[in-house]
Structure formats: C-alpha cells, structure tokens
Amino acid sequence: MGVPRGAHSPLATIFFVAIGLLLLCPTTNAQLTSTFYATTCPNVSSIVSTVIQQALQSDARIGASLIRLHFHDCFVQGCDGSILLTDNSTTNIQSEQNAGPNVNSARGFGVVDNIKTAVENACPGVVSCADILALAAEASVSLSGGPSWSVPLGRRDGRSANQGGANASIPSPFDNLANLTSKFSAVGLNTNDLVALSGAHTFGRAQCRTFVNRLYNFTASGPDPTLSSSYATTLQQTCPQNGNGAALANLDPTTADAFDNNYFANLQNNQGLLQSDQELFSATGAPAALVNSFSSSQTAFFQSFAQSMVSMGNIGPLTGSSGEIRRDCKMIN
Template sequence: MGHRCHDEKPSFNLRKLIQLFFFLMLSPLALCQLSYKFYDYTCPNLTRIVRYGVMSALANDSRMAASLLRLHFHDCFVNGCDASVLLDDTSSMEGEKGAAPNRNSVRGFEVIDAIKASLEKACPYTVSCADIISLASRDAVYLAGGPCWSVPLGRRDGLTANKDGANDDIPSPFESLQNITAKFTAKGLDIKDVVVLSGGHSIGFAQCFTFKQRLFDFGGSGIADPALDTSLLQSLQKTCPDQDDSDTTLAPLDPVTTNKFDNVYYKNLVSGTGLLQSDQDLMGDNQTAAMVVTYSKYPLLFFRDFGASMVKMSNIGALTGKDGQIRRNCRVVNN
C-alpha cells in the first residue's frame, strides 16, 4: 500500500497516569465528548490490538473487511453508534441481529468478541464495544487498500437493542434514492454522505435476492433491466438463476477489484455495471451522478471524503460521559 496508518499511542508512565487522574478529577466534563486521545493513557496499545485482530480475521476470510464495515454502518443507523447490534436476544429483549437487514447477513461478531477479549486482558473494563467497532471498520478498510483516518473515541455502549429501529432505519437496496437519502438526513448526514458511504460497496458481496429482480422481472415488466450491461446481465443470470434456491448465493458488488477498496465502484456505475439498483440509481440524479463521476476520476478525493464521512457517521448518537456503560462482554449488558 502506498500509505501508512499512524495512530499507535506511546506507552504511559506513572507520572502521566497521576496527571491524568488529577485532570479527570478536576474536569468532570472531560469524558463527555469524543476525543482522538481518549485511551492514550488508559489503554495505550488499543490500536495495535484492534489492528492485529482485524489482520488475523482478514487472513482467514477476505470478506470480513466488508463485513466489519457493514457492521459499523448497521450499528450506527440504529440507536446511534452504541454497539446495540452486538447484543444477543434475551427473555425481555429482541436483539437487532434478527431484524430483516441483519438476519443471516450481518457478520463479524466473533471478530469483535476476539478483539474485546484481548483488550480485557490488556486494559480491563476500559474500551467500549462501540469504539472497537469504529476502529475495526477503519482498519478493515485500510487493510483492504483503502484510506486511513483518525477515529475519535470515547463512546460508551448502549443498554438495549432496537429491532424495530433496525427494520425501519437501515437503508435497503430495494429503496429509492429519495427514501435512502431521507434515512441519511434523519441521522444528520447529507446527500454527499449517501454517495461517499455508498462507496463502501467497493468491497463485499450481495445475496442474489437483493438484485435478482433486475435480471428477470425489472419493475414487474417480465424482462431484465434494460439499463444493465448485457455481459454483466448474462453473467449474473448464471450466478443467480430464476429459482428460489439461488436467493442466498453471493455475487461481488465490484466484480473488477472484488477485495480491494478503491474507486472502481464509481467507474462501474458510470459504465452501467452497478450491481444493486440502489447503487446504480445514483446515476439517475444529476446531483449524485456528478459526484459519482468525480469520484470515478479522482480516487484520492474519494479516499479523503470517505474518511470524513465515516467520522461523521461514527458520531451519530454516540453515548459519552456517564451514559451507557462499558460492556465486559459485547453480547450482553453488564449485570
């Protein structure tokens, strides 16, 4: 890779720890907002531990880069970035894992569990699961060849999940650009964030059922989407034959550079070879189409803006200060 991601923190000494203690005692509001240096003293090896965990996961499964990025997205759009997506069902609460956008689809829970276990050994009861997701998604993108950005930290974990919120608030590949944009703006994001964060589809796969209607019965017409590239159409019809048992078969979101995070996703949209209808629709609006064309030409601009939009997204509804908690196990609320 032509760049490096520097955010490892120096080891602390006793004097610094004492200074931190008095600083916190004298500044009760110090922990009530996110900070790039939040764990500098309390868990100085945090970023090394997270990156090693992500590297290990990607060595076993290259798809995990996209899965960790998606996990962060699906978490932040429901209750804010509070790690609610990680919570298992209980007798009194239905978790978000069983919601339609997540069921048999969202992955990476074991990766977060492993990183959390390592952090509990290094700095017990210190790092939130929400911060782990934020860092892991950044490292996943970087290790897949994408940009690196500094992640503000200090999130705390939520106390409950919101299955209905997951069903209602997470954008769907079946929705119109207008509806997707509305869901983004409801979270404090804007149309530029829609285009930029859609670039996360540079990596990863989609199940056939999410785009099969484009192959055989576009808009109930009984024919394929006429805007779909002919060679791509033929290839996808072989991958996803018009039978129910192919619904969960996977196809790459970017068949050109499938496991590399780059701007080819935008080049695909310009050439009419976007996989999901919701992606290709970005070319049907003058404002979003202009941004797509720009990012297709200027990869470094896309990288810069992607990092900025990820930081913006990671701030949605973040719990800080005394709100929420630091879960010891990311799957359950502390007793």
Template sequence: MDSKYSIQFSILPLFFLLLLSPSVYCQLDYYYYDNTCPDLTRIVRYSVYSALWTDARMAASLLRLHFHDCFVDGCEGSVLLDDTSKFKGEKNAFPNRNSARGFEVIDDIKANVEKACPSTVSCTDILTLAAREAVYLTGGTYWSVPLGRRDGKTASEKSANEQLPAPVEPLQNITARFISKGLNAKDLVVLSGAHTIGFASCANFKNRLVNFKGSGKPDPTLDSSLLQNLQSICPKGDGSSDPNLAPLDPVTTNQFDNVYYKNLMNNSGLLQSDQILMGDSNTASMVINYSNYPYLFYQDFGASMIKLGSLGVLTGQNGEIRKNCRVVN
C-alpha cells in the same frame, strides 16, 4: 498476507479534524485512550489483519456491521447484542438476518483488549476502529477516529427494520433516511463507495434480473454481460439460489478503491440502490468525480466515516463499558 489485500501504509493528510462540528469535539476525543489503553490501535489492527488472512470477506462485513450499528439509533453497539427476555435485538432484523457477519471477530478483539485494559474500552469504539482498519488493510484510506463512545443497554429489531435502507428503495427515500440521521446526499454517495469490497446475496438483486418493477424484463440499466453472469449465479426458480453470492465490485473485489464508481458509469452496479446514483444529476456528478479522482474519494470517505461514527453516541456517564459485547453488564 496474500498480495491481493494490497496493504498500503501511506497515510493521507489527516485534516478531517477540521470537518467536525464543535459538538463532536465535546463528546469524543482523538486521544481518549492514550493513557488508559495505549496499545488499543495495535491490538485492533492485528486482530483485523488476522481475520482478513483467513476470510477476505471480513473487511466488508466489519464495515457493514459498523454502518448497521450507527444507522440504527446511533453508534452504541446495539447491533452486537444478543436477544434477551427484555428485548429482541437487531441481529435477526430483516436487513441483518443471515447476512450480518463479524461478531466473532469483535468478540476476539474485545477479549484481547480486556486482557490489556480491563473494563476500559467500549465495544462500540472497538467496532468503529475495526471498520477503519478493515478499510486501511484492504488498500483504502486512513483517518483518525475520535473515541470515547460508551455502549448502549438495549437493542431493537423493530428499529433496525424501520431505519436501515433497503437495496430496492428509490433514491429519494434513501436520501431522506440519510438526512434524518444528520447525513446528506454527499455522504450517501461517499459511503456507498464502501461497496467497492464485499458481496451481496441473490435475494438482494434478483429483482433486477428477470421481472424488474413488474415489466417482465430485466433492469434496462444493467450491463448485458453482467446480466448474463448474474443470471447464471441466480437462476430462476423457487428461491433456492437466494443465498448465492456475487461480488459488489467484480473488477477489484477485495481491494478498497474507487472502481465502484467506474462500475456505476458502465451500468455495472450490482444493487439497485447503487445504480440509481447515476439516475440523478446531483449524485451522478459526484460519482463521476470520484471515478476520476481516487484521492478525492479517499478524503471524503474518511470525513463521512467520522460523521457516521459520531451519530447518537453515548458519552460520559451514559451507557456502560460492556465486558462482553453480546450482553449488557
């Protein structure tokens, strides 16, 4: 693999187990597949590695797919389901339409897992592990993932439209959404650090470039040199530039690190929802800490990802183990 991925194989101390609530211990198990699918982690890692070899953007796409799954009615693989005659799924919800990616990668992983361990591993667990590997293989931290999630049997476009935060929302609204899910302001700042990799389309930030909040001027918090660059990527017009992409972190675009926070301190956050973290004293202090202490960011990111991956899980006899991640059995 190209050196730009900067794969790191040093694993930070894994004391994240101590941060989990007792209820999570009861539902999920760090050793869940040790006997029934012992090669699971290796299969997922190799598949994600192969995907990144051909498409560096896929790391961010898999991470985002996991977030969009868990934030809508819990981690039950609903974002992976295609529409049926019984429900309209989440793939065409506004936050996912023409932007959610990685479904084929999950399909490939599922096929490989089914060959090794038929009808054993849920699509939800596969997606959760793929998100961890996406971070790890782009130079980020490693955390142990508790497993045993089962797949849901339905999905809701309406729920995705209502529950996922938008990049133009005020900080108070986004924080309230996180709190409603059992997360907090710290989790918001930490998980926003996932924007250290990936891209966003002009449609998600063009409001900052010309007529910010009806002022007739660009967003005054946006760095002037970045503004000029973004205006060249997203010229004014009829919206034809809306699909054009800009890196969320133009400094180390494909490297999972803490440069995202340094960018915020330099008024170079791409999305409005990123830069507003500097507009509140509480979130700004966390941004400063993570910009100065990368290991603190890695530690807290792993802990917040465990919390995210434990939201609304189905276990025991609830749900099912899908044979095909796109359809219920």
C-alpha cells in the same frame, strides 16, 4: 454499508464545495476524541488491527463485513454497539441481528468477540464495544488498501436494542434515491455522505436475494434497464431464477477485495450490483456528479469517505456516564 476531471472542472468544484461544507459543519462530537484512550489503553488501535489482519488470512470478506456492522449499528439509535446484543428474555432484548436488514447476512460477530477479548486482556473494563466497531471499520478499510483516519473515540455501550428501528432506518438495497436520501438525512448525513459511504461497496459480497429482482421480469421486456445487459447475463449464471437466494456475488466485479474507487466506474458502466447502488448514477443532479468526481479521482473519494466515516461515527454516541462499558459485547453487564 458508494462517486468522480481536471482541477477546474465543474465536477471538481462540486467536490471541493462539498468538502468545504463539511469543514464548516464540525464532524466530530466535542465529547469524542482520537486520544480518548491515550493513557488508559494506548495500544487499542494496533490490537484491533492485529486481530483483523489475522482474520483476513482466512476470510477475505471480513473487512467489508465489519464496516457493515458499524454502519448498521450507527443508523439505529446511534453508534452504541446495539447491533452486537443478542436475544435475551431476562433483559427483554430483541436483537437487531434478527431484523430484516441483518438476519442471515450481518456477520463478523466472532471477530468482534476476538477483538474484545484481546482488548480486555490488555485494558480490562476500559474500551467500549461501540468504539471497537468504529476502530474495526477504519482498520478494515486501511488494511484493504483504502484510506486511514483518526477515529474519534469515547463512545459508551447502550443497554438496549431496537429491532423495529433496524427494520425502519437501515438503508435497503431496494431503496430508490429519495428513500436513501431520507434515511441518511434522518441521521444528519447529507448527499455527499450518501455517495461517499456507498463507496464501501467497493469490496465485499451481496446475496442473490438482494438483487435477483433486477435480473428477471423487472420490466415486461426483461432485466432492469439500468443494469448492463452483459453484466445481467453474468449475474444470472450466479443467481438463476428460483435459485439459492443466499448465493454470493461480488459487489465490485473488478477488484472484489480491494478498497479502491472502481465502484464508481462500475456505476458509470451500469454495473452497480444493487438497485441502491445504481440509483446514485441513474438520477441526475448532485449524486451523479459525485459519482463522476470520485470515479476520476481516488484521492477525492478517499478524502471524502474518511470525512463521512467520522460524521457517521458521531451519530448519537453515548458518552460520559450514559450507558456502560460492556464486558461481553453480546450482552449488557
């Protein structure tokens, strides 16, 4: 898993109205709390952060990959760690990792396993894999220069996967604004959430196959007209026609591994890498206004992003006696 002057401008008003609506609608599930592990695993956040810090030393992409896992998990039958389950004929599990939005692109599973091992060594049988994904997403953002927030915890792990649901529900890089809005609405997220969470594309990479259609013969006259011609030319060097679809391009061509608000300035300059990115600014209305607001104020973006991450993390969690605490994130107990 992308928006921004003056304290009294209409754009600022839109932003504060959006925040006000979020505050009117509680974003934390009453059964989740940031102090859930205060007595049973008090150091869990620092354990997660330490493992990710180590991983970042050799893999600058890992932060973006981990937040994407949390995003793709929550959009399919709620934030239950189902994306971590691998194929298993005995338990009749068809892994979501093999769904179109994830196959050959979702990554970071080894780091999740390392986190789980470290957490189990400190607090065996206590912390769910679903909570590890939520904590890893927050740590990945804050360690990359982005905001930090208190992560509501207490999710339990699901005992099933939903490959078909992953194919249908996860937003696609080819989606237009209507489809994006529909998919976010289906899980209880609004336009502010859509634009703010899209801002996670301020770091990480995307494979050529996810945007190469915009570079060649998109129209009779050539590339996608919503893509800067100079940017399209640069991308064609990375992604030649009929080239390697798995080759990578930076989602943010300016500060590829930093979590900042440059993503929104890129959209204003027609440098949104994915169609689903540029859609936020190409259409008129609230999404474009939020892009302008977030571009002009990193503080506004960071505040909204943190709120929306909490909202997303509260999509359909299993709590109480539902589900389980997996010993191994790849398989049910």
